[in-house]
Amino acid sequence: xxxxxxxxxxxxxxxxxxxxxxxxxxxxxxxxxxxxxxxxxxxxxxxxxxxxxxxxxxxxxxxxxxxxxxxxxxxxxxxxxxxxxxxxxxxxxxxxxxxxxxxxxxxxxxxxxxxxxxxxxxxxxxxxxxxxxxxxxxxxxxxxxxxxxxxxxxxxxxxxxxxxxxxxxxxxxxxxxxxxxxxxxxxxxxxxxxxxxxxxxxxxxxxxxxxxxxxxxxxxxxxxxxxxxxxxxxxxxxxxxxxxxxxxxxxxxxxxxxxxxx
Amino acid sequence: xxxxxxxxxxxxxxxxxxxxxxxxxxxxxxxxxxxxxxxxxxxxxxxxxxxxxxxxxxxxxxxxxxxxxxxxxxxxxxxxxxxxxxxxxxxxxxxxxxxxxxxxxxxxxxxxxxxxxxxxxxxxxxxxxxxxxxxxxxxxxxxxxxxxxxxxxxxxxxxxxxxxxxxxxxxxxxxxxxxxxxxxxxxxxxxxxxxxxxxxxxxxxxxxxxxxxxxxxxxxxxxxxxxxxxxxxxxxxxxxxxxxxxxxxxxxxxxxxxxxxxxxxxxxxxxxxxxxxxxxxxxxxxxxxxxxxxxxxxxxxxxxxxxx
Numbered sequence: 001x002x003x004x005x006x007x008x009x010x011x012x013x014x015x016x017x018x019x020x021x022x023x024x025x026x027x028x029x030x031x032x033x034x035x036x037x038x039x040x041x042x043x044x045x046x047x048x049x050x051x052x053x054x055x056x057x058x059x060x061x062x063x064x065x066x067x068x069x070x071x072x073x074x075x076x077x078x079x080x081x082x083x084x085x086x087x088x089x090x091x092x093x094x095x096x097x098x099x100x101x102x103x104x105x106x107x108x109x110x111x112x113x114x115x116x117x118x119x120x121x122x123x124x125x126x127x128x129x130x131x132x133x134x135x136x137x138x139x140x141x142x143x144x145x146x147x148x149x150x151x152x153x154x155x156x157x158x159x160x161x162x163x164x165x166x167x168x169x170x171x172x173x174x175x176x177x178x179x180x181x182x183x184x185x186x187x188x189x190x191x192x193x194x195x196x197x198x199x200x201x202x203x204x205x206x207x208x209x210x211x212x213x214x215x216x217x218x219x220x221x222x223x224x225x226x227x228x229x230x231x232x233x234x235x236x237x238x239x240x241x242x243x244x245x246x247x248x249x250x251x252x253x254x255x256x257x258x259x260x261x262x
Numbered sequence: 263x264x265x266x267x268x269x270x271x272x273x274x275x276x277x278x279x280x281x282x283x284x285x286x287x288x289x290x291x292x293x294x295x296x297x298x299x300x301x302x303x304x305x306x307x308x309x310x311x312x313x314x315x316x317x318x319x320x321x322x323x324x325x326x327x328x329x330x331x332x333x334x335x336x337x338x339x340x341x342x343x344x345x346x347x348x349x350x351x352x353x354x355x356x357x358x359x360x361x362x363x364x365x366x367x368x369x370x371x372x373x374x375x376x377x378x379x380x381x382x383x384x385x386x387x388x389x390x391x392x393x394x395x396x397x398x399x400x401x402x403x404x405x406x407x408x409x410x411x412x413x414x415x416x417x418x419x420x421x422x423x424x425x426x427x428x429x430x431x432x433x434x435x436x437x438x439x440x441x442x443x444x445x446x447x448x449x450x451x452x453x454x455x456x457x458x459x460x461x462x463x464x465x466x467x468x469x470x471x472x473x474x475x476x477x478x479x480x481x482x483x484x485x486x487x488x489x490x491x492x493x494x495x496x497x498x499x500x501x502x503x504x505x506x507x508x509x510x511x512x513x514x515x516x517x518x519x520x521x522x523x524x525x526x527x528x529x530x531x532x533x534x535x536x537x538x539x540x541x542x543x544x545x546x547x548x549x550x551x552x553x554x555x556x557x558x559x560x561x562x563x564x565x566x567x568x569x570x
Contacts, residue, residue, distance in 0.1 A: 005369065013363045017354060092350035098316055099344040100367035100415075101336045261316050262277070 006102050010110025011117075013097075029122045033129045036067050040190070041135055055192075055227050062228060064135035065220045066189035068126050068144060069151050069212040075122055076152030077180050079115045080159030081172045088164065094260055104260050105253040112157060112249060119152040120145060127220075136220050144220035147237075151212025154241045157248035158208075164256045183209040192227065208244055211237040265292040267419050267450055268313060272322030275308045282308040284474035285322060290419075295451040297461045297468030297482075299556065301566070304471040306454040307347060310423050313452070314344050327418065340368065343417035347424045349408050351396045357383070358392040361411055368415040378414055385440065386410035402433030406440060413444075420444065421452045426460060438463055458556035470556075472564045482556055489562050490554035491516050493532040497525045497539075498548040507544050514538045519561055526561075528554065 018025075041060035048059040055062055087094040087107070094107055126148075127141035136144075163172060186196065187209035193201055204210050215237040217229050268290040275283040283305040290296045298306045311317035313326055315335035324331060326338045351360050358379055365375035383389045386406040396404065405425065412420060425441065426434040441464055445451060455461050461468055462482045470478040470485070478485055495515065499507055508520055515527035515535050529535040532551045539546075560566075 009366050009369070012366050013352075016359055016363060017352070020354060091353065092348070093352050095316075095346065096350040096352070096364075097367060099314060099339065099342075099346065099412075100364060101340045101369065102367050103336065261318060262311075 004109075006106030007110035007113055009102060010097070010107055011114045013093075014111065014114040025118075029125045030129065033067070033071065033126045034133075036071075037064055037130060037133050037135060040067070041133065056225050057221065057228060058135075060133070060135045061221060062217075063190060064130045064133075065144070065217045066213050068123060068130065068148050068220065069209060069216040070184050070187075070189045071126055072119055072123060072148040072152035073155050073183065073209050073212060074180065075119060076115060076155035077159050077176070079111070079118065079152075080156040080161075081163050081175070082169070084111070084160050084163040085166070085169055085172060088256075088259060089168075094256070098260055104256040108160060108249065108253045108256055111160070112153065115153060115156045116149060119149045119156075123148040123152075140220045140222055144216045147215040147219050148212070150238075150241050150245070151209070151215065154208050154212070154244045154248070157245050157252055161248045161252035161255060164252060164259050183207055188213045193230075208241065211240045215241070266290065267292050268324070268326050268452075270322065270324040273309070273312065273319065273324050274321035275305070275312060275317065276320045281474050283312070286469075286471075286474075286476045288469055288476065288479070290450065290452060292450055293448055294466045295445050295453060295464050297465030298452070298454040298471055299456070299458070299461045299465075299468050299560070300454075300471035301456055303473075305474040306471055307423055309471075310421055310452070310454060314342060314421055315339055340415070341418045343412035343415065343420040345409050345412045345420070345422040345425055347427065349404050351404060351408060351411070353397045354395070356393050356395055357388055357399070357407055360396060360407065361414055364411045364414045370415065375414070378416075382410040382413055385413070385443075387436075387440075400433070402429055402436060405429060405433070405437060409437070409440065417449075419450045419452065423454050424456070425453065426455075426457065434460075458560070461556055470560060470563055472560075472566075477563045478559070485556060485559050486554050490558040491528040491530045492554060493529055494552050494554055494558060495527040495529060495532050495535050495539075496548075496550040496552065497527065497546040498523065498550075499525075500547050507546070510542050510544055511539065514542070517562070526558070528558065 037060070040063045045059035045063065094104070097107060098104060123145045124142070127136065127145060130136040131138045131141050159175070162175065166172065186200070186204055187207050188204065189209070193204045193210065196204055214229055214232065215234065217224060218234055221228060266289040270286060270288050272285045272287065273283060274281070274285050286309070298309060300306055308317065312319050312324065312331065315331040315338050319331065327341055329338050331338060352363065355363070361379045361382060362375055365378065370378070383392055386409065388403060388407060388410070391399065391403065396407065399407065409422070409425070422441070426437050429437065438460070441451070445464070451464070453460070453464055465482060467481050468479070468485070469476045478489065480488065504525065508525060511518065511525070511527070515529040517528040519526040527535055536549065536551070
């Protein structure tokens with residue numbers, strides 16, 4: 001437990017700050033899935049489902065599972081970007097922390113633990129709302145929460161590692177514009193990757209969100225056929241996301257140490 | 263037997279080709295207030311950062327509490343109180359919450375933090391602002407809170423990097439008063455400053471730093487005695503006429519310094535010097551006689567003024 005003492009202290013400080021802002025974030029974790037599922041699932045879905053060559057499941061179920069993973073990505077990515085830059089540069093709260101027994105690695109691991117808590121909450125709410133809208137069954141939806149959290153963590157950690165090497169926020173906006181948004185659109189969230197032009201498919205298979213989307217679908221939609229999910233085994237997705245998370249966590253700790261301890 | 267809390271030998275910090283701290287030696291003894299005096303860029307902050315283990319040592323040796331900053335940073339920081347040059351309080355939290363988080367970082371129990379917060383708010387004269395957001399505090403209050411925060415763990419050594427820079431005179435005096443009390447309670451303090459009056463007020467012993475090197479080390483009084491005659495006669499002339507007067511005043515004092523806007527004459531007998539000036543027929547626009555200060559010591563040692 002001694003090794004986790006520092007990170008847990010960092011979680012406590014995050015929690016104290018969160019007490020002031022939780023209402024806004026909590027409300028958006030309810031409202032966002034509701035808006036997206038209504039518009040994309042019910043609105044667009046009613047047209048998709050009446051067309052030819054369907055998915056074998058409702059479009060609502062397809063897009064809800066995709067959005068669950070995408071929402072983990074977006075929240076995870078956001079956790080790794082601006083709050084980290086603020087801690088380094090704007091509010092300098094990291095500098096304050098490392099003047100105490102807390103180390104840069106404690107900050108990174110602590111924020112990682114905090115992301116687990118936040119992502120779990122967001123995805124449980126997402127699953128519950130999807131159940132209410134008849135997009136998923138409750139038990140599979142809850143089974144998809146841990147894979148969703150893992151997807152979010154892969155983004156939190158890799159983007160934290162990226163952020164600690166950046167001088168200012170311009171590159172963060174660029175990352176969201178040219179990284180996160182294309183992933184959101186082309187990683188199988190809204191349509192199967194098999195619909196992409198052939199030369200783009202390998203790129204899509206290489207992205208972390210694709211593995212997150214696949215993983216969530218394989219848990220949330222048991223028995224989905226090959227129009228919905230690929231034949232790639234679950235362990236491949238898991239190894240990919242766990243490896244990305246672990247390597248990023250290690251690099252983020254090292255690079256933050258370098259950044260803060262000049 | 264005196265106990266050294268910090269011992270540095272040949273301590274060096276380089277940033278690529280730039281040498282910020284150039285092989286300095288010093289000992290900081292338990293119970294003293296030790297000053298690092300020098301202009302901006304002298305290497306004071308780099309030295310502080312090495313002591314607080316947040317900057318790796320490039321070369322040389324240092325121990326803090328007998329521990330090695332490179333491998334035992336956490337154990338050292340557990341016993342330090344650090345007041346950074348720029349406040350890094352959490353602006354979104356309240357005064358009490360800022361103290362609370364620091365207590366938790368130091369692994370204190372909630373109950374002992376609560377007790378300590380009451381004492382520290384009283385010490386920092388912020389008791390009535392406990393639940394105010396830090397954002398709403400004045401500069402002087404924020405500074406006092408930063409100092410209170412550094413004391414949460416009852417540190418064995420308190421490091422203050424330019425504690426009063428940027429404060430108005432009233433806030434500075436209020437802060438000095440707090441630091442003076444801290445000293446009376448037996449705390450060991452390290453203070454960096456580019457204010458001479460601050461060093462004279464607070465430090466038992468100090469080193470003068472310039473361009474990464476220590477150029478003198480002693481008590482403020484001894485430094486003045488050694489490096490500057492007792493009194494200074496400051497002369498200001500009508501603008502544009504200083505140069506012609508400077509020649510006429512050659513040798514009237516033990517040492518003279520010619521600055522852009524005035525001339526300084528160092529002497530043990532100001533009255534005799536003034537009579538001599540008169541005798542040579544020089545009539546400055548303004549004459550000011552004062553005691554020598556550390557500022558004069560610094561000028562002599564480095565040929566430059568402390569604050570440009």
